[in-house]
Amino acid sequence: MASIADTGTLPRAAEFRTCPDTGLKIDLAAEKLIRWNAVVAVVFLAIGGFFGLLVALTRWPAVHLLPAEWFYLALTAHGADVLLFWVIFFEIAILYFASAVLLNSRLAAPRIAWLGFWLMLAGALLANVAVLQGESSVMFTSYVPMQAAPHFYLGLILFAVGALVAVAVFFGTLVIAKDEGTYEGSVPLVTFGAIAAAVIAVFTITSGAIILIPTFFWSVGIISHIDPVMYKVVWWGMGHSSQQINVSAHVAVWYAIAAMVLGAKPLSEKVSRFAFLMYILFLQIAAAHHLLVEPGISSEWKIFNTSYALYLAVLGSLIHGLSVPGAIEAAQRRRGFTKGVFEWLRKAPWGNPAFSGMFLSLVMFGFLGGISGVVLGSEQINLILHNTMYVPGHFHGTVVAGTTLAFMAITYLVVPLIFRREIMFKKVAQWQPYVFGLGVAGISLFMMGAGTLGVSRRHWDITFSDAPVAFDYPGTAFLMMGLNGVFGVLAALGGLMYIVVVVWSVFFGERRTEEKARSEPLLPQDGAAAVATYGSEGTLKLPGTITLVAVFFVAFVLYYFVNWKFLSEVWPLS
């Protein structure tokens, strides 16, 4: 049983318990909010994942499951439920964890935090109801002049306001922690990564408010017209930036898992913080790559916001891509795994789903989502891939292989530490990151393959069976879409394994008592200190990581120039 002490002297009489695994002081109000946000997040992942499976089975030419109307309904629900509701509910849980828990602080204004939670939940439910009623199949982007039902926009606005309230509570908690001296010096790196995510969230939500409020008024007839290009510019300030919240949050999760499971510290706190600063300043403007083929917008705006400023954010990701595996290698070598170049990697805890999920997320985010993001962000080669299946291939590499897998991985620590329940079905949990990771890798690769062959995204029927003008894609494109369907089923199986393990553990799992924490420690002795304090590993003697990074750079350069070769073939310059 955890010890509970009433501090009494604080402005809010916060009740704390001391975590027997980490020794951290946990505000019970923060813990409850983390639990509820995480549970609701998983519910929306289940709903959104189900719709995703329907979409994959419909785009599988041999199956072609849903009629057109249902396909667009399912696609809209899939996008909203996983791209917004699943990730942002989970991110709010991460913000509360990274502030109140890691800083040993009380949470600022829990009642306001609950207001934010209920607003988010009401908004997410309202938007789902609107979509399921069938009058709002406008897809995630909801481009005007397509019009959804007013309560679809209202739902998104309520959700955004609730998320903004939660972000304000996060910043308030940082102020309280500093004022009450609950930590020394600088905040830990994981909290700093959460600050980056929260800053990007403020820009994201502001952009959403700027465009969704007038669009709501347009849907009820108060405003007569919304300019489609203006809508796209401002909407993507929300639509793409919301995915940048994910990137900052999941990179913070990578550092957190490496620290908690292996006691790994970043190679250099300063350099990793600089990388997060690059995210804060430049990551949001990557939204411009969605507008690279829009007429009427200058090349100066397009190229500055993608091929110049975006590369500064990419530099941030490259730094994290070196620092996270480097931190793991340094920690493993400290533990004695020093033979050869890769003993540290071979003897990593691959049977721990928190670690395996994190490492797969790291590798797939870099190789699939990262490289393809730079390709899409180059104005010239974007021309051959814009609005093809390549785009969802890219963001399934970032948001699903990167963010979702990282969030799944940290769940295997959150359940015992915050819900105080043992992980049930341990074998299923061990296999889950591999099944889901393999499925998502296939989805991402085969979508990108189909996109490279020109297959359009958001299209119900690539055979154009009822079109007045026939068009035939090459047979390979059909193969790619079929394989996308097969791997979509595999990813859905991995998602189902996660839902079953998490739901069973949270509601029916064995309680994790203090005795259990003592006899079967979840974290190594230095795990809690590594995640909750400022400090660097301070070494670059990392032959394994340097080798992996070299392989990544070779793949990056080769793939980048292969796409220029493709461009030269469709656009001969003789």
Place this chain on the structure above:
Amino acid sequence: MTDTGQDTRASDQPAERVPFMQRLLDNPFLLLFLGVAVPAVLYLMWGIMEVAQIPIAP
């Protein structure tokens, strides 16, 4: 505070001058201002001005 490479921040050490970058990174509200202002100017405002300048078809 400097990056010592370890968690060595003994309380008996003399106070060091905090470098500018460290002060910037330790101030979440300055980061918030920069993180909203930079994309608001470079992406949103510049983009909106571009669209607003598109001539209306006769």
